[in-house]
Amino acid sequence: MLEIKNPYQYCPSLIRYERFRTREVKIGDIALGGKQPIRIQSMTTTDTMNTQATADQCVRIFRAGADYVRITAPSLREAENLANIKKEIQRQGYQIPLIADIHFTPNAAELAARIVEKVRINPGNYADKKKFQFINYTDATYEEELARIRKRFVPLVRICKQEGTAMRIGTNHGSLSDRIMSRYGDSPMGMVESALEFVRICEDEGYFDLVLSMKSSNPEVMVEAYRLLVHKMMDEGMNYPLHLGVTEAGDGEDGRIKSACGIGTLLEDGLGDTVRVSLTEAPEAEVPVAIHLVERYQTRAQHQPIPFIAQIPVNPFEYKHRYTYAVENVGGEHVPVVCIDMSDAKNITPSDLQAVGYTYSEDLDKWHISDQAADFIFCAEKIPFALPGTLQVILPYAKWQQAKETAKTFPLMDKATFLENTAKSPILNFVQADTSAIDEALCNALAATPSAVLVLHTQNEHAMADLRRIFFELIAKKYDFPVIIYRNYENLPNEQMQLFSATDAGGLFIDGFGNGLWLKGKNQSAAFINSLSFGILQASRLRISKTEYISCPSCGRTLFDLEETTAMIRQRTQHLKGVKIGIMGCIVNGPGEMADADYGYVGSGVGKITLYKGKEVVKRNIDTEFAVDELIKIIQEDGRWQLE
Numbered sequence: 001m002l003e004i005k006n007p008y009q010y011c012p013s014l015i016r017y018e019r020f021r022t023r024e025v026k027i028g029d030i031a032l033g034g035k036q037p038i039r040i041q042s043m044t045t046t047d048t049m050n051t052q053a054t055a056d057q058c059v060r061i062f063r064a065g066a067d068y069v070r071i072t073a074p075s076l077r078e079a080e081n082l083a084n085i086k087k088e089i090q091r092q093g094y095q096i097p098l099i100a101d102i103h104f105t106p107n108a109a110e111l112a113a114r115i116v117e118k119v120r121i122n123p124g125n126y127a128d129k130k131k132f133q134f135i136n137y138t139d140a141t142y143e144e145e146l147a148r149i150r151k152r153f154v155p156l157v158r159i160c161k162q163e164g165t166a167m168r169i170g171t172n173h174g175s176l177s178d179r180i181m182s183r184y185g186d187s188p189m190g191m192v193e194s195a196l197e198f199v200r201i202c203e204d205e206g207y208f209d210l211v212l213s214m215k216s217s218n219p220e221v222m223v224e225a226y227r228l229l230v231h232k233m234m235d236e237g238m239n240y241p242l243h244l245g246v247t248e249a250g251d252g253e254d255g256r257i258k259s260a261c262g263i264g265t266l267l268e269d270g271l272g273d274t275v276r277v278s279l280t281e282a283p284e285a286e287v288p289v290a291i292h293l294v295e296r297y298q299t300r301a302q303h304q305p306i307p308f309i310a311q312i313p314v315n316p317f318e319y320k321h322r323y324t325y326a327v328e329n330v331g332g333e334h335v336p337v338v339c340i341d342m343s344d345a346k347n348i349t350p351s352d353l354q355a356v357g358y359t360y361s362e363d364l365d366k367w368h369i370s371d372q373a374a375d376f377i378f379c380a381e382k383i384p385f386a387l388p389g390t391l392q393v394i395l396p397y398a399k400w401q402q403a404k405e406t407a408k409t410f411p412l413m414d415k416a417t418f419l420e421n422t423a424k425s426p427i428l429n430f431v432q433a434d435t436s437a438i439d440e441a442l443c444n445a446l447a448a449t450p451s452a453v454l455v456l457h458t459q460n461e462h463a464m465a466d467l468r469r470i471f472f473e474l475i476a477k478k479y480d481f482p483v484i485i486y487r488n489y490e491n492l493p494n495e496q497m498q499l500f501s502a503t504d505a506g507g508l509f510i511d512g513f514g515n516g517l518w519l520k521g522k523n524q525s526a527a528f529i530n531s532l533s534f535g536i537l538q539a540s541r542l543r544i545s546k547t548e549y550i551s552c553p554s555c556g557r558t559l560f561d562l563e564e565t566t567a568m569i570r571q572r573t574q575h576l577k578g579v580k581i582g583i584m585g586c587i588v589n590g591p592g593e594m595a596d597a598d599y600g601y602v603g604s605g606v607g608k609i610t611l612y613k614g615k616e617v618v619k620r621n622i623d624t625e626f627a628v629d630e631l632i633k634i635i636q637e638d639g640r641w642q643l644e
């Protein structure tokens with residue numbers, strides 16, 4: 001077991017890929033943790049009372065590559081039916097370890113624990129009814145509460161121990177108990193304590209087959225909570241396996257980027273024993289995404305060495321943006337800039353710029369600039385027409401010299417050119433360097449040139465850690481020049497590029513590093529990379545350029561077609577930049593899980609929707625057919641509606 005060496009330690013190493021060694025826990029015949037591969041899981045969306053549909057979906061999820069399948073068991077009836085589902089799966093010739101998902105109902109958990117291989121409980125609602133009440137607990141009343149929970153929880157622990165059933169204690173940011181909220185607030189520390197209170201009860205009973213999770217729909221909160229959990233586990237001599245997930249990530253590109261930002265960031269540091277990607281799509285579609293995320297680490301330990309870090313100058317449990325001065329619109333208080341590489345395009349015309357957010361109308365002789373308009377394009381040649389409003393151009397140094405343009409066109413140079421006494425832009429100079437080229441001479445020259453911005457890249461396979469090491473050094477040595485994160489993903493298909501770049505750059509942004517993003521692919525269009533770049537910045541919550549949807553993945557409790565409804569709401573509200581809309585399948589867990597959404601659309605009965613503003617109910621049980629219109633009315637009345 002690792003011994004805790006410093007107040008910020010949360011993983012085996014920040015420079016060497018190594019998995020945090022957890023204890024092995026058996027889930028049926030497929031163990032997780034320890035030296036086992038990182039396991040994949042998903043969850044059914046069918047009605048648990050529909051034995052055939054649920055068993056068929058379990059088989060489809062398993063055949064897609066998942067190791068385990070989770071099924072919701074909201075009451076005794078569903079818990080009981082798990083036995084029939086299991087039989088039907090076996091009849092089809094499969095042995096799939098099943099996990100029962102429990103909320104609020106200890107008796108369902110106790111029954112399920114005798115049938116399936118693992119139960120998942122949420123400590124925020126296992127023995128507590130959440131009333132969103134703030135009660136000022138004294139130490140004595142807090143202890144009384146814990147004693148009450150112990151009494152409710154111990155029977156389940158004893159059944160699990162006796163039956164060899166594993167248990168996940170899964171904290172969700174949005175559903176912390178009133179008790180935890182009153183003492184720790186809505187914080188990563190509250191999430192950790194919420195799980196550890198239950199863990200200590202298990203340990204007192206001599207039961208250790210536990211898996212822990214700290215989910216949130218906000219990747220930053222989720223990453224901080226998992227890091228803090230591991231830190232606390234190291235401190236208390238625990239080593240339980242980790243289940244990783246970003247809740248209510250949404251669908252499509254957004255869901256994938258958000259999941260990778262959270263899950264990938266933790267995997268990079270060797271944290272995580274099983275992964276579930278929660279998308280508002282068919283559960284089978286989640287499995288390949290999780291596989292791509294995890295596969296990346298099979299050979300990662302063979303990466304080139306990363307130099308030793310003498311000092312960790314940041315607190316990994318709290319977000320703090322690295323201080324830099326501004327060079328024009330890069331760094332300082334500016335949002336991170338987006339740079340798009342268009343150097344492969346010959347003779348760029350105004351219509352080519354539509355891909356990066358600038359649409360030219362010949363009739364009106366006007367440009368329309370979208371919320372996702374790139375800040376810089378890197379071109380092989382000078383642009384032969386007047387650039388639209390905010391767009392600026394980066395040229396290779398030799399081309400920039402020939403172009404003799406200074407106002408909106410800037411050079412990209414390598415280290416040697418920059419250090420030579422060559423002509424420079426009086427406004428902005430981009431200096432591209434690999435991590436291996438970063439030394440004192442370069443840093444001093446960058447710091448002495450107020451127009452210089454570093455474009456940082458790496459060849460190291462353990463890229464995020466290698467780039468992070470440079471940010472640590474810059475902070476420790478008080479170099480305050482802005483840095484743009486550059487990553488080149490040649491020869492990757494779109495989905496892998498989405499996931500890998502969201503992991504590498506998202507992980508750095510979550511730590512407060514980076515004043516811009518420059519992604520390059522070989523097979524990807526400028527439009528794809530532009531949308532991806534803005535998606536990563538949105539998921540990191542550093543640059544909001546679109547509406548955010550916090551939609552649950554749906555499960556057996558879901559009361560409407562979530563995929564279809566999310567698409568319908570998206571179609572009508574996708575122009576509401578910065579508005580967060582929660583779309584939740586059920587009223588039991590939805591309001592808690594939609595966390596910091598501004599508005600909520602929550603299933604509250606068959607054909608009925610309840611609408612929320614923040615955590616407050618605004619309209620209760622309205623018919624589904626009017627619900628989207630009513631949601632829009634609420635946004636309008638709130639003054640947050642914008643014309644498309």
Ligand code: SF4
Pocket residue numbers: 552553554555556557558559584585586587588589590593
């Ligand atoms: S919020 Fe969605 S995924 Fe969560 S329990 Fe309700 S329906 Fe299931």
